Amino acid sequence: MRHAIVPATFDELLAKVRxxxxxxxxxxxxxxxxVSPPPSAARAHTLAExxxxxxxxxxxxxxxxxxWAFQSVAEIACGEEAxxxxxxxxxxxxxxxxxxxxTPIRIAxxxxxxxxxxxxxxxxxxxxxxxxxxxGVAHLWIADPxxxxxxxxxxxxxxWLLHGSLGDEEGASAPxxxxxxxxxxxxxxPGTVRLHAVSLPPPSSKRRGIHDGx
Numbered sequence: 675m676r677h678a679i680v681p682a683t684f685d686e687l688l689a690k691v692r693x694x695x696x697x698x699x700x701x702x703x704x705x706x707x708x709v710s711p712p713p714s715a716a717r718a719h720t721l722a723e724x725x726x727x728x729x730x731x732x733x734x735x736x737x738x739x740x741x742w743a744f745q746s747v748a749e750i751a752c753g754e755e756a757x758x759x760x761x762x763x764x765x766x767x768x769x770x771x772x773x774x775x776x777t778p779i780r781i782a783x784x785x786x787x788x789x790x791x792x793x794x795x796x797x798x799x800x801x802x803x804x805x806x807x808x809x810g811v812a813h814l815w816i817a818d819p820x821x822x823x824x825x826x827x828x829x830x831x832x833x834w835l836l837h838g839s840l841g842d843e844e845g846a847s848a849p850x851x852x853x854x855x856x857x858x859x860x861x862x863x864p865g866t867v868r869l870h871a872v873s874l875p876p877p878s879s880k881r882r883g884i885h886d887g888x
Contacts, residue, residue: 681705684755701759703752703805708797710759713789716819719863720789721746724817725762727856734845734855742785743769749778750786752805762787764850785850787815807832813850822862824848 687707691700697712713721728744731737748763757778764785765772775781786806788798798816806814807829814827814834823841826848827834840846842859 699747699759701749701757701802703756703758703801708794708802710791710794714791714819716863717789717791720817720819720861721761723861724787724789724815727854728762728764728851732854732856733860734857736854739764739851739854741766743767743772745772745779748783750783750809751778751780752809756805758802758805760786761789782810784811785813785815786811787817789817789819792820803834807834815848817861819862822859824858824861 682705684702687702687705690707691702694700694709699710700707701710702708725744725746727733728742729738743765744762745760745765746762748760750758750760750763752758760783763779763783765781766784767781772779772781788802790798794802803814803816810829812829814829816825816827817823818825823839825839826837828837828849829835837849840848840858842857842862844857844859845855846858847853847855
């Protein structure tokens with residue numbers, strides 16, 4: 675006789691998250707725990723560059739965005755029994771209100787930046803991105819240190835619209851921080867682009883559509 679599998683309760687899932695080793699982060703969505711490992715050097719570099727210009731101003735001399743409060747590794751509530759961990763989140767409230775908020779934060783951010791890593795890439799680009807749209811996040815940046823590309827999305831009626839992509843542009847800016855210019859190439863560690871081998875078929879004069887004229 676088979677016994678029905680009883681799904682773990684939110685409290686049980688939360689206990690697993692809180693019991694993760696140091697440096698690991700857990701988030702709960704759709705009844706599952708999604709774990710991120712400690713950041714790689716490339717990912718840590720990208721996170722540090724983006725965070726620094728938001729809290730200290732652009733290296734090109736532009737001031738920090740006014741009227742915003744930013745928090746790194748922000749636990750964002752998604753309903754009563756789920757939460758996401760945003761790499762960097764921006765709120766249109768005072769910094770004191772965010773600093774004093776309970777965890778997970780029950781104020782929806784206006785802007786979120788996610789920096790991809792291999793283990794949770796699929797989750798970030800699918801369920802997590804969809805959850806941000808449903809939560810009402812207006813702007814989403816997804817930085818890929820491997821490809822060295824920053825994709826900028828705008829929420830249009832619950833769907834993400836790609837506003838643009840940045841790689842190594844100088845003096846670039848992106849919504850919602852159009853007044854904050856930065857050199858996109860500084861977001862990446864030089865020489866860290868991963869090259870993927872492509873298998874090509876062996877040369878042959880008998881391949882379809884190719885004739886040797888004999």
